[in-house]
Amino acid sequence: MGTAWTQQRSREEWSHRKTMMGWGLLSVLLLGLTVVFSVLLFYTFYSCGPRPCERPVCLALMANYLMTGNASALPCIDFFSFVCGNLTSGWANESRNVLEILKEENEHRLQRMLEASVSWPPDSAEEKTVRFYKACMDTDAIEVSGAEPLLQVIEELGGWRISGNWTPPDFNHTLKLLMSQYGSFPFFKAYLGPQPSPPHTPVIQIEEPEFQMPFRPDQKNYTQILRAYVSYLEQLGTLLGGDQKVVLEHAYLSITITSNLLMVANPLVQEKTEDKLIQETTIAQLQEMAPSIDWLSCLQAVFSVMTLSPSQPIIVHDLDYIKGMSQVIEQKANYRDYLQSHMILGLVSTLIPALDSHFQNAQRNLSQKLQELAGWSPISLSIPRWKKCIKETETFFKPTLGAMFVQETFSRDSQDVATQLFSEIQNAMSRHLKRLHWMDEGSQREVQIKLSQLKVEMGAPEEILKPDPTKQDYQDINFGSSYLQTVLSCSRSLHERTMRGFLGPPYRHRWKVFPWDVKAYYSMPDNVAVFPAGLLQPPFFHPSYPSSVNFGAAGSVMARELMHIFNQYLVPEGCPACDIPTLNGELLCLQKHYESISLPTGNIFNSSHTLLENAADIGALVIAMQAYKKWLQKHKGETILPSLGLSPYQLFYQSYAKVMCGSPASKDAQDLHSPPIVRIHGPLSNIPTFARHFHCPRGTPMNPSNRCQLWLSA
Incomplete structure (x- = not known):
């Protein structure tokens, strides 16, 4: 047996070994936990x-x-x-960007939507939208109709001497019909627009028309341009059955009237600003200053949803032109047949997109000749028919076409994510x-205040995203026997809807773009940011x-x-x-x-x-x-x-x-x-x-x- 000291030492050594073994096991455990934690951390x-x-x-x-x-270009x-x-x-050698590519893709999306085999409820807004597009695409039917639908329109206006069969109508009666029923404004344009200053209430506004003859007698190459335009009017008149000699006579007189109007119009390069040209007046006062027009009768016909009186406030853009225009008409008062022909030739030019290829070729040739005389590079005017028809459909069925585009391309999830963004x-x-x-x-x-009060409109206008189920649009549209009659019905319907829109709720921001457009914008006056679904x-x-x-x-x-x-x-x-x-x-x-x-x-x-x-x-x-x-x-x-x-x-x-x-x-x-x-x-x-x-x-x-x-x- 050993001594007590020896026994004590053995116990201490054993205790020490146990302690060391414990630390070793602990170290192994810690090492394992470290490895496991590292793996978990890496995975996380x-x-x-x-x-x-x-x-x-x-x-x-x-x-x-x-x-x-x-990828071969260096980003730095x-x-x-x-x-x-x-x-x-x-x-x-082109001026293009990716937004234009996206715009073209959106046009193709519209085309696929309008040409898809979908059965919409009869007489629904969608059905009429698709039906109009297909009527526009039916070029065979348009060619078969020829000039006949337009001749019917001329007859409704009282005819003209070019056809050899007409009754001299009252000048103001024809003018009233042209503006109210056909949306044609040969001497002045009248429309409802917001007042320039708050509260932007709608008011009748009068300004220069969009002249069909885009040149002035003092312009370079006037003689050559004049010949091209005479040739164009001659083609229109003969396509409508007129004798060439009579057509030429009326064409020259029509050009003379337009030239006189252009000479009294203020040129764009003048020093006057638009603000100085705008004048507030009344229908009665305007009647005294420009007596050739029966202003109350004509304006009442155009704005039939309103009840007008001589004291009705109106805004005139460039009163000098309106006075000069009245004098030009007064000088031709004894030549009612020429005034009638002038107004009808102007109407024909505006209706050419709804007519057959003979009329469209005449207008295309004129455009190409004017480009050549202006020294511009040749521009291809060959636009696919489906694109033209989409443009026409946009004009008359914008709300429904916008709703169809949003439903097809901009889901609720897209709108929520875009709004959160x-x-x-x-x-x-x-x-x-x-x-x-x-x-x-x-x-x-x-x-900060502007930011806090800013309104954002995402995808489409609110009336498209949240349509009023009680509102029945397009109920007044009639699909006629010809494409031209359908276009005229759509034009009248659009005019009525536009006026109702202005006279309805208080002024609010109206979109400057279509929902399928790719242009976003910020309206500073209204503090509204607009981001269309097309973008x-x-x-x-x-x-x-x-x-x-x-x-x-x-x-x-x-x-x-x-x-x-x-x-x-x-x-x-x-x-x-x-x-x-x-x-x-x-x-x-x-x-x-x-x-x-x-x-x-x-x-x-x-x-x-x-x-x-x-x-x-x-x-x-x-x-x-x-x-x-x-x-x-x-x-x-x-x-x-x-x-x-x-x-x-x-x-x-x-x-x-x-x-x-x-x-x-x-x-x-x-x-x-x-x-x-x-x-x-x-x-x-x-x-x-x-x-x-x-x-x-x-x-x-x-x-x-x-x-x-x-x-x-x-």
């Missing part, structure tokens, strides 16, 4: 990070980007070519206001796209329209309380920044002329990126497009540039936007995060040494 990051979007719409977008972009040197190179390579952009701009170091607090508050389509927007695409493309478009709120503060003396030296310095910096951008040979632009739009482009990019960053902080599950190798931020900038893709060819000098390559390189090279995400070395074109701070960099 992988699963929460950007995942490829495999949906068909994303794969289609990926294919679009691969097809239109030029030429991002325009990197994004748009293959798309614009075939546009060297706009809300993110609006909130980002509101937050960003405080960072504008040149803008005083008072001006910032003004902008919110692939490849610029889809509810299933990665958010980086929607924010970069559609989001930047939304931000750009809101940036126009700042226009009034950026012009000279527009913001007297602002830090003017700083503001002017930033605007000058912006101008120089754009002037430094390289352009293709032969392309020039005026950076001072496009300054406000350039400022809007850069500001839109800043706001859209701020909104996207905020969205990423609040949401998980961002996706990317497979096979592109682009991160979400890179995809954002690619999508931003894609909206700007356009022909590098010279652009219209009057365009307030810079050329496409400048609209891409200008904003992106001014944003540090672009250079960071594309790893652009310092000093490359897309990562310059100096940047402008008008909106601060994103």
